[in-house]
Amino acid sequence: MPRQRVPDIDFDNFVLGQIKNLLNENKIYINPSYQRGDIWTHTQQIELIRSIESRYSIGVLVLFINDTGQYEILDGQQRLLAIRKYLDGTLDLKDAEEITPYQDLNEKEKILIDAYCIYFLKLKSHDAESKEEDIVQIFLRLQEGSPLNKAEKISAHRGAFKDTFKETRDQAKLFELLGGDKRFRLRLLAAEMLLLELEGDFDNKVFPSLELQSFISAIEKYKKSLPPSKLKFYRGNLDLLYQSLNYLLTALKPREILAFYLLVSYLRKHKAGNQNLINEVSAFAKEFLKTLNSFGIYDEKAPRGMPEDVFKRYRAYKFEAKVMTTPESIRNRFEMIIGEFSRLKPFIEKDPQRYHDEEQKRILYFRQGGLCVHCGKPMDFRKSTADHMVSHGAGGKTSDLSLAQLLHERCHRNLEKTRKKKLENKK
DSSP states (O other), X not given: OOOOOOOOEEEEEEEHHHHHHXXXXXXXXXXXXXXXXXXXXXXXXXXHHHHHHTTOOOOOEEEEEOTTSOEEEEEOHHHHHHHHHHHHTOSOOTTOTTSOOGGGOOHHHHHHHHTOEEEEEEEOOOOTTTHHHHHHHHHHHSOOSOOOOXXXXXXXXXXXXXXXXXXXXXXOHHHHHHOTTOHHHHHHXXXXXXXXXXXXXXXXXXXXXXXXXXXXHHXXXXXXXXXXXXXXXXXXXXXXXXXXXXXXXXXXXHHHHHHHHHHHHHHHHHBSOOTTHHHHHHHHHHHHHHHHTTSOTTOOSOOTXXXXXXXXXXXXXXXXXXXXXXXXXXXXXXXXXXXXXXXXXXXXXXXXXXXOOHHHHHHHHHHTTTBOTTTOOBOOGGXXXXXXXXXXXXXXXXXXXXXXXXXXXXXXXXXXXXXXXXXXXXX
């Protein structure tokens, strides 16, 4: 068995701001005798820049110091080429609106991105007689895949949370329209919407971060099971999104869909009278997206005919879309889309108090002289139930006792059946 070949190794780093000059001046050298060309897909290049902007590691490069003192790339060429494209402005960002072009960064943002560390192993010496062969063999044996992005890291875990969003991605009709080759990105979208539903406080507008650590925490918290009621509601939201947006989905980016998910989830929880919600969301989405896409994010003036206040709101919405993973950004975008829906499609909020409390029932009991309003017979207070004469779902206020009545449990059930039948006959 031959003796193991062990080169001298140092661990070092560049900062991102150096890369362009190092490549242009040939100090980082791409050896054409064994290196392939620029073969990464556009998606891979975008995901790398997303990782850098999110301050994630992009893995460790492997470089060899050759006889002329150049850093010869053994592993990491595709990553460095993608970075150079981003720095010199040739990377197409039209499908990655949340990534700010390098040239458009302000001074503080540019300092932060330039300071991003790119770590590498530096191989310094080999046996002179076998040096060239060693370099090629090391290169051939190194992994050349892209660094794991957030979607791939989350998908690598096990448990009920992961099983649910993976199953959702594979089975929900919503994702059939999104389609394409974005398997992991769409799994991430399913995971993001699930996380917002499980951990979001819609009443107080408090939402979790969509950074990796939030998902890891959720994976641990929901390792064995998810709350059945929230899981059912989550799936109902996805169905409503599919039915209301339909083919609009084919033109939406995943991050744009998140805002609509928040809207639908909120309306199903809080809006009174949701019998026509699918059509209402559909009509709103068309109007909202038309306005949103009538100008560019860096336009300073409103398009002709658009009020200045509307322009400012929609422009602010576009800028929030560039981050969207922070709790503050999610809340801001949520408030903006709810506000626009309320403006374009005014609605009645459900009373946050769903059921009458014991004191309210006691007032009704004595007001009615202890008799059931439906059948006129005496009631046992402990077995009576309160009824909204204007249903809670249609905007009936629990606090308004002039529109409430107390009934036998049996009478209440019969009354609800009668109401349901009348509603069905109207349809």
